Amino acid sequence: MPAQQPQHRQHSTISPLTTCLLASFFLLALFPATFVSVLWFPYNYAFPAAIPRQSVTCTSPNVCSPAATMAWFQKPLTLPPKSRGSHLITPFILTSLPELRTIRTGLLHLFIQHTSCALSLNENFDPDVRADMSDALDRIVPEDKNGTGLYRHDDEGADDMPAHVKASLVGASVSVPITEGKLALGTWQGVWYLEFRDGRQQRRVLATVMGEKM
Template sequence: MEIAQRSLTVATRGRGTTEITRQVAEAVAEAGLHTGLCHAFCHHTSASLTLTENADPSVRADLEQFMARTVPDGDPHYQHDMEGPDDMPAHIRSVLTGSGLTVPITRGRLGLGTWQGLYLWEHRSAGHRRSITVTCLGSREG
C-alpha cells in the first residue's frame, strides 16, 4: 500500500464554485497509483468541496440559488456575525455540503462518472485563498 499527499491552493472570486478536477487528477497522476482512493480535504469552515455535474453550469447556479434561499445572509437569528452578514451562512453552508470528498482511483485515474467534476465551493461573498490537501492511498499494481 502506497500513500502520497499534495497540497493545493485555490483562489476564489467570492461566492460560487471553482472547478478543481484537473488539479486533483494531477495529484493522482503524480502519485502513480493504479488502484485506490483519492481523498480531498478543505481546510476551511466557510468553504466546502462538492462533486456535481460539470457539463452544464446552470446546475451550479441553481445550487447557489438554492443555498441563498435556504441559508440567507443577514438572518437575524444568527448570533455569529463577526465578519459580516455572510459569516454564519458560510459556516452553515459548509456544514451542509462537507469539507471532504473521496473518489476511487481506477487504472491510474480519478474514477469519476461521465458528467462529474470536483469543485471548491466558496461560501463567503469575498474571494479567498483556500487550502486543500489531496491524499492518495492505493497500490501501483493492477
C-alpha cells in the same frame, strides 16, 4: 649432627578445567559479543533462521506474481482564489496530482481546511447547475441583511454565519476511487469547490492518495 635433608617446595598445579574457565571469563569480560556468538553457534547451525519469502499473489496453482506494492502520500494544494459561488476544480486536481497516474487501484481523499467553504461531487458539464446550486443554498440559508438578529455570530458581516451553515450542510471532504491511474468519476461527475464568502478567497486542500502502485 645428622645431615639436614634438603627441603623441596611444593608447587601448586592448575587443572585444565580451571584454565578453561578462567580463559572463558577473560573472553567474556573483554569480548562479550564474540563470546555469545560462539556460545550460540551450535544452536544456530542446527536450527538456521528461516529466510523470509517474498509475498506473492496467485490467481491459480501455477500462476503467481509478486504482491502489490502499496503507496500512501499526502500533498497540500492551494486553490486558485475564487469569489463566492460553485466552481469546478477537477482539471486543477488532475494537474496538481500527477502521482495519480502511478496508482492502479486506490482512493483519492480531498479535505478542505476551512469552515466557510466546502467540497462536493456534482455536475461537470452545464455551468447553470453550479449557479443554481449557489442560489438554492442562499435560499436555504439566507443572510440577515436587515439586521433582525437572525444569527448571533456576525463578526465578519452578513455572509459570515450563513457560510458556516452551508459548509456543514455540504461537507469538507470528498473521496474518489482511482482506477488504472485515473479518477473513476461518472460521466457527468466533477469535483466542486463551493465558496460561501464574499470576495476572492484563497483556500487550502489536503490531498491524500492511497492504493496499489502500477
